[in-house]
Amino acid sequence: MSSTKEFDWDSFSTKGFGEGYTKEQKAQMEAMYAGTLSEITEKEVIKGVVVGINDKDVIINIGFKSDGLVPLSEFRDLASIKVGDEVDVFIEEQENALGQLILSRKKAKIVRAWLDIESALENDSVIEGLVKRRTKGGLIVDIYGVEAFLPGSQIDVKPIRDFDVYVGKKMEVKVVKINHTNDNVVVSHKVLIEKDLEKQKAEILNNLEKGQVLEGVIKNMTNFGVFIDLGGVDGLLHITDISWGRINHPEEVLQLDQKVQIVVLDFDDEKRRISLGMKQLSAHPWDSLASTLEVGSRVKGKIVNVADYGAFLELAPGVEGLIHVSEMSWSQHLRNPADFVKVGVEIEAVVLTLDKDDRKMSLGIKQLTEDPWTKGDMSTKYSVGTKHKGVVRNLTNFGLFLELEEGIDGLVHVSDLSWTKKIKHPSEFVKVGDELDVAVLELDVENRRLALGHKQLEQNPWDTFETLFPIGSVHKCIVNSKNDKGAVLELPYGLEGFATVKNVEKEDGSQVEVGESVDFKVTEFSKDDKRIVLSHTAMFREEAKAPKKAAGAPAKKKEEAAEMPAQAEKSTFGDIDALAELKEKMEGKK
Numbered sequence: 001m002s003s004t005k006e007f008d009w010d011s012f013s014t015k016g017f018g019e020g021y022t023k024e025q026k027a028q029m030e031a032m033y034a035g036t037l038s039e040i041t042e043k044e045v046i047k048g049v050v051v052g053i054n055d056k057d058v059i060i061n062i063g064f065k066s067d068g069l070v071p072l073s074e075f076r077d078l079a080s081i082k083v084g085d086e087v088d089v090f091i092e093e094q095e096n097a098l099g100q101l102i103l104s105r106k107k108a109k110i111v112r113a114w115l116d117i118e119s120a121l122e123n124d125s126v127i128e129g130l131v132k133r134r135t136k137g138g139l140i141v142d143i144y145g146v147e148a149f150l151p152g153s154q155i156d157v158k159p160i161r162d163f164d165v166y167v168g169k170k171m172e173v174k175v176v177k178i179n180h181t182n183d184n185v186v187v188s189h190k191v192l193i194e195k196d197l198e199k200q201k202a203e204i205l206n207n208l209e210k211g212q213v214l215e216g217v218i219k220n221m222t223n224f225g226v227f228i229d230l231g232g233v234d235g236l237l238h239i240t241d242i243s244w245g246r247i248n249h250p251e252e253v254l255q256l257d258q259k260v261q262i263v264v265l266d267f268d269d270e271k272r273r274i275s276l277g278m279k280q281l282s283a284h285p286w287d288s289l290a291s292t293l294e295v296g297s298r299v300k301g302k303i304v305n306v307a308d309y310g311a312f313l314e315l316a317p318g319v320e321g322l323i324h325v326s327e328m329s330w331s332q333h334l335r336n337p338a339d340f341v342k343v344g345v346e347i348e349a350v351v352l353t354l355d356k357d358d359r360k361m362s363l364g365i366k367q368l369t370e371d372p373w374t375k376g377d378m379s380t381k382y383s384v385g386t387k388h389k390g391v392v393r394n395l396t397n398f399g400l401f402l403e404l405e406e407g408i409d410g411l412v413h414v415s416d417l418s419w420t421k422k423i424k425h426p427s428e429f430v431k432v433g434d435e436l437d438v439a440v441l442e443l444d445v446e447n448r449r450l451a452l453g454h455k456q457l458e459q460n461p462w463d464t465f466e467t468l469f470p471i472g473s474v475h476k477c478i479v480n481s482k483n484d485k486g487a488v489l490e491l492p493y494g495l496e497g498f499a500t501v502k503n504v505e506k507e508d509g510s511q512v513e514v515g516e517s518v519d520f521k522v523t524e525f526s527k528d529d530k531r532i533v534l535s536h537t538a539m540f541r542e543e544a545k546a547p548k549k550a551a552g553a554p555a556k557k558k559e560e561a562a563e564m565p566a567q568a569e570k571s572t573f574g575d576i577d578a579l580a581e582l583k584e585k586m587e588g589k590k
Contacts, residue, residue, distance in 0.1 A: 045108045045115075050085045060089055060103055068101035075105065088112055113144035117185060121175040126192065128172050134163045141173060141187055148173070154188035157197060158219045158229065200232035205267075208274070212264045213281070218256055226250050228262060228276060235274035237262060244279045244318025246304045285318035286359045297351045299363070303341045311341045313349055313363055320361070323349060327364035330371055330407025332448065335393075340365070372407040373448050382408070382450060384440050387457065392434045400426040402436055402452055410450035412438060419455045419462065419530075420494055462527045465495065469522050469532055477520045477534065479504070479512050487512065489520060489534060496532075497522075503535035512536055 048068065052059035057069040058081065070089060075081045090107035120127050129141040129148065138151040150173065152160060173187035216228035216235065225238040237260075239250055247253060254260070262276040293299070299321075301313040310324040328340040341347060349363040372378070382388070382404075390402035390410070399413040417429045430436055442451035469475070469491070477489040477497060487504050489497040499520060504512045512518055524533035 045088055045090050045111050047086055048089045048103070050081065050083050050087065052083060053081065060087070062089065062091075062101075062103070064101055066101050068103035070103045070105050109145050113146045116144050117146060117148075117175055117178065121178055124174065126172050126174060127187070128170055129187070131166045131169055131171055134167055139163055139166055141171065143173070143175075143185070143187065146183075146185060148175070148185035148187045150187050150189065154190045157190055157193050197232035204231060204233045208264060208267055210264055210266060213261060214264065214276075215259060215261055216276075218254055218258045218260060221250050221254070221256060223249055226254060228260065230274070233274065235262070235264075235267075235276040237276040237278055241265065241275075241277040241279055244282070244285050245314065245316075246320075279318075284359075285316050286356060289319065289356065293351065293354065295351050295354055298348060298368075299351060300346065300348050302346050303343050306337050306341060306343055308337070311337050313347065321349070321351070321363040322361070323363045323365060327352065327362070327366055330366050330369075330373070331393075331403060331409050366407075372405065373445060378445055379443065382440050382443050384443060386440050387437065388440070388452075389435055389437050390452075392430050392432050392436055395426050395430075395432060397425060400430065400436075402438060404450075408450070410438070410440075410452040412436070412452045412454055416441070416453035416455055419458065419460055420496075422496060461493075462530060465493070465532075466525065466527050468493075469495075469525055471522050471525055473522050474519050474539070475522070475534070476517055478517045479514050482514055487514075491532065491534075497534045498532070499534050499536065503537045505537045507540045 046062050048060035048062040050058055051061045051067060053072070056072055058072055058075060060068045060070055062068060068089065068091075078085075078087075081087075087105060088108040089103040089105055090111060092102040092104050092107070117127075119125070127143050129143040131150075132140045132142050132147065134140075135149070138149060138153075139155070141148045141150050150171075152163060154176075155163070155166070171189055172192055173189050174191050175185060176188045176191070177186040178184070179186075214230055216230045218226050219229045219234070220227040223239075225236055225242075227234050228237055237250075239247065242250060243253060260278065261281060262278050263280050264274065265277045265280070266275040267273065299313075299315050301315040301321075303311050304314045304320065305312040308325075310322050310327075312320045313323055314320050323337075323341070325335070325337045328337060329335070347365065348368060349365050350367040351361060352364050352367070353360075353362040355361070388404050390404040392400055393403045393409065394401040397414075399411050399416075401409050402412055403409050412426075414423055414426050417423050417426065421429075423429050436454060437457055438452040438454050439456040440450065441453045441456065442449070444450075475491055477491055480488045480490050480496075482488075482504070484501070486498055486500040489499060491497045497520070503523075506512060518536055519539055520534035520536050521538045522532060523535050523538060524531070526532075
């Protein structure tokens with residue numbers, strides 16, 4: 001086989017492509033052809049022209065060496081698509097396995113949308129979107145085909161209670177945040193409103209004057225007042241400036257979104273605080289009080305507040321008088337005002353003081369009844385020695401106050417509760433609310449003082465005790481308690497006696513202990529001081545046996561002194577009717 005020679009295309013003469021062209025000419029033609037093709041990059045958006053449409057695809061020419069195909073389904077929003085239309089497409093692949101150029105209009109729209117969104121954020125541009133639906137906490141708005149979140153707080157400057165009214169409507173928004181990681185876009189409509197309101201605010205504040213009457217809309221309500229929109233600027237109408245009368249909450253007289261007329265009370269340019277008033281638009285009720293109203297007049301009203309010191313009676317909205325607790329009852333013992341009046345109750349009262357200039361009034365309700373201390377029968381009804389029953393109203397360290405009738409209180413001193421018991425505090429004997437029988441000890445009508453006693457209802461038993469417990473008499477006693485000074489003894493008839501430390505010593509040198517019952521001898525007796533002093537030691541020590549001599553009394557013979565214990569014991573335990581009766585009383589058998 002002969003060796004082959006390189007084929008010489010230039011010398012080969014035939015009909016067809018390249019015939020008669022030199023190398024230089026072919027190179028020039030290739031360069032001209034290449035210049036008609038575009039340089040393209042995958043994953044970018046480019047404009048193309050529709051050059052053909054079939055059942056499945058739209059054929060797009062982007063100036064590349066081959067045309068690209070886009071599924072017809074991606075043009076559903078363009079029903080009128082036709083050859084020659086220019087559209088944006090996304091280059092997915094320059095050449096697939098079949099050598100085809102793959103394009104996407106859907107991805108082109110998404111990429112273009114994100115580019116426009118980023119541009120809007122960077123340039124602070126206004127975008128028109130369509131509210132698609134409501135979601136938790138706000139709305140979903142379609143901008144450039146991308147779903148953005150519009151928080152409820154960014155819909156308007158005022159609180160929005162119904163989001164559904166915006167669904168299906170177009171709304172201008174601004175992009176405020178982009179999160180590429182989650183493909184999340186946050187927009188705001190409120191910023192557009194605020195921008196417009198800034199101009200209105202500045203204009204309102206520049207023209208604002210104290211005393212100026214304005215119209216506003218209630219936008220928010222709290223327990224201390226309401227916030228009113230004055231057209232871009234908010235002002236506070238405090239609850240105390242809503243009505244001349246008392247109200248517990250603004251909702252009692254006002255409601256949200258209500259148009260109201262208010263007056264400017266004060267404002268601060270720097271802090272932009274505006275204080276408003278509503279009651280100031282009407283005359284003060286004090287100015288329309290009847291000229292006949294004066295001290296001593298009887299008035300009617302409703303209790304609007306009860307405090308520790310008294311209650312407030314509302315005669316008319318904005319006109320109130322104080323009923324001090326001391327003016328609720330003739331009793332000198334002050335009680336809780338709630339014992340006499342309740343909020344909401346209508347009552348009658350008497351005007352005690354009246355100052356129309358300072359708009360102050362004090363009232364009384366006890367003046368509706370006669371002062372019991374000025375009644376003509378007071379001196380007779382509560383004369384010294386008369387007996388009565390009363391209710392314990394108050395306890396003090398020195399005694400108790402007893403109410404005999406409404407307005408009539410008397411003091412029972414702690415020393416006048418019992419003849420026999422040593423009461424340190426009246427709570428040991430009675431409690432508040434108990435009934436107690438008493439006798440009048442002293443009456444001073446002029447100074448409204450009444451001294452009472454409970455023990456005076458019975459005869460003073462110490463007159464009898466004087467015969468029962470003479471000096472030198474011996475009695476069986478129980479030791480109730482001991483201290484460093486001595487021992488407290490329980491004597492017959494419930495009496496108490498006392499023995500000093502040296503007088504509780506036994507014959508063997510030990511001491512009588514608490515709870516022991518032994519014989520004691522009376523060494524001192526004082527009816528006036530209600531005191532009995534005894535000694536156990538005197539029972540066995542000769543020097544302690546002699547009773548103390550009373551001052552100025554003649555000395556008794558030794559024989560008489562020796563006989564006294566036997567006589568005293570005989571009289572103490574003898575069958576004496578008076579003593580038996582007293583014993584029954586003391587033991588509560590009657």
